[in-house]
Amino acid sequence: MITKNQIAEMEITGITNEGSGVGRLDGMAVFVPQTAAGDVIKVQIVKVLKSYAYGIVKEIITPSPARKEPDCPVFRQCGGCSFRHINYEEELRVKSDFVSDSFKRLGGFDIECEPILGCSEINGYRNKAQYPVAMQDGKAVCGFYANRSHRVIPYTACRLQPVIFKKIVDHIMKFINDNKIPAYDETTGRGLIRHIYIRKGFHSGEIMVCLVSKTKSAAKLMEQMIAETGFLAKFPDIKSVVVNVNPDNTNVILGENNITVYGSDCIEDVMCGNRITLSPMSFYQVNTEQAEKLYGIAAEFADLKGNEELFDLYCGAGTIGLSMADRVSHLTGVEVVEQAVENAKANAATNGVTNADFICGDAGEIADRLQKEGRKPDVIIVDPPRKGCDGLTLDAIVKMAPEKIVMISCNPATAARDCKILCSEENGYKLKRVKGIDLFPGTFHCESCVLLER
Structure with missing residues (x-):
């Protein structure tokens, strides 16, 4: 024993x-x-x-032949990375096995997965970072959570982030500590600063700095920092400074209200040739270069001829659907986050896309409504959160009976589960292709793209 x-x-x-x-x-x-x-x-x-x-x-x-010395001093404490102790070839092999095992063991499919697509850049690839802030020994610190906890490991030089992120965060933290501004305490609900959240356009270089605060009073503090510390002169690529107000006792990072302190409410980037507007709330793949390759694979799987009706469920800021809009007769996007839908509409207008509409609402409920209205897509693209598609969404997809379903997923296990449901005898789909795409080197996360046909 x-x-x-x-x-x-x-x-x-x-x-x-x-x-x-x-x-x-x-x-x-x-x-x-x-x-x-x-x-x-x-x-x-x-x-x-x-x-x-x-x-x-x-x-x-x-030691395993695949083992290497970790290149991060907080790897053993931080919960961000899982694979800084093995070489990238081994990491890709492991992730390929994740995808294959999910579809064979969990999904019950007898299918050979296509070779995994690795990243050309395994460091500095993230266009977004969210740093939790906490009080430790009477001082505000920020960094990343330890694995399976909300204990902050103070560290800002994460190898997954662009170097500029560390410089911006360190500048803000110096101002916070110089002015004795308290960090938020989850256990007591006291304090002010919760997170520092940064986005950077991969192609545009534009940067958004978002300070997540318990109250709107942080807006005055950010104005003070801008006025007194030369913040914008030091970081000229910053085009937007926003305070997000989250008063709730929750582990959800962002609240519902944003106060723009400087510049625009949004920043712009380019994705698959389209100009994209990004707000703090917009979903946007964190690895832009690899996401463009992922969307190319999704388009290859869809094999669009130009006359199809395309539905894009869980569409975020519309990036996937808009990358294919010139190859379909009409595009309909569905997303539950209102601000992301507004971004998607603006992105369509900016890029001269006139054959698209975007609807705000739960993917399952809207898909069910569209099905009852008789809307019949030829192809459905679905990119759900890690928990996968809910039953209402899957039922609506089956009732709309598209010829093809292309599913993008950041969780191969839930993708395999959903594909098993869609491929049941009563639902009538067949799994044709499965490919893993690594968007998140260093971490255990792996994206997959699958094709199902009636």
Whole structure:
């Protein structure tokens, strides 16, 4: 029997879809973070459950050939990255297995997944960062949450972010501490500053700085910082400074109200040749260069001929649908975030797209309404959140009976589950293609794109 605090030797034989290594000890699966397949380790058991256990590395006896020295000083504490201890070739192999295993084991599909598409840039690729702010030892600090907690690890030089993000955040944090502005405390509800949120247009270079605050009083503080510290002169690419007000005791980062302190309410970027307007609330893929390749794969799967009716569900700021608008007769986008819908409409107008409309509402409810109105798409693009499509959305898709469904997903497990439902005998679809696309090097996240046909 495995017991807590037991120390034993074990070989890591695989990696879970959350990035932990897994091996077997006395017949029981043991999950060990920050290990690599092929590692022989001395493990200390820290938690024992009925059919599996968790452990931590006490010593690496024989390192895996894929192992490398982590290139981040807070890798072992921070919850952002899972794979800074293995080379990128191994990371892609692991992620390819995630996708394949999801569709074969969870979905029950007998299909060979296409080769995964890796990134040309594995550092500095993110166009967005959200830094939580907290009080530690009487000082405001910011960084990233430790794994499975809301304990802030103070660090701003994240290798996934552009270097300019660190410089901006450090400038803001100096002002906060110089003026003794308190960070928000989740446990007491006291304090003011919750997050520093930055967006940068990959092609445009335009930067938005958004300070998330408990009250609107932070707007005056940002005005003071701009006036007194040379903030805009130091960072001339900043085109928008916004305070987002979130008074609620919640772990949701953004509140509903924005106050523009400087410049525009939005910034612009280019995605697949289209000019895109981005507000603080807009969904936008964090890896622009790789997202453009992903959307190209989605268009290839859709194989549009020019006369199709295209529905884009969970459309965000409209980037996916607009990238294909010139290849269809009409595009309809559906998104629940009102500001993102306004962005999508503005993006269509900016780019001279006249054959598109965008509807604000829950994807399932709107899809159900459109189906009852007799709207019949030829192709549906669906890009749901990590939890996947809800039952109402899937039912409406089946009733609209498009010839093709192209599903983009940041969670291969829920994509496989939804495809299994769509491919049931009663629903009548067949899974034709599956491809993994890595948009998030260093992390355990992996995107997938699938094609289903009636």
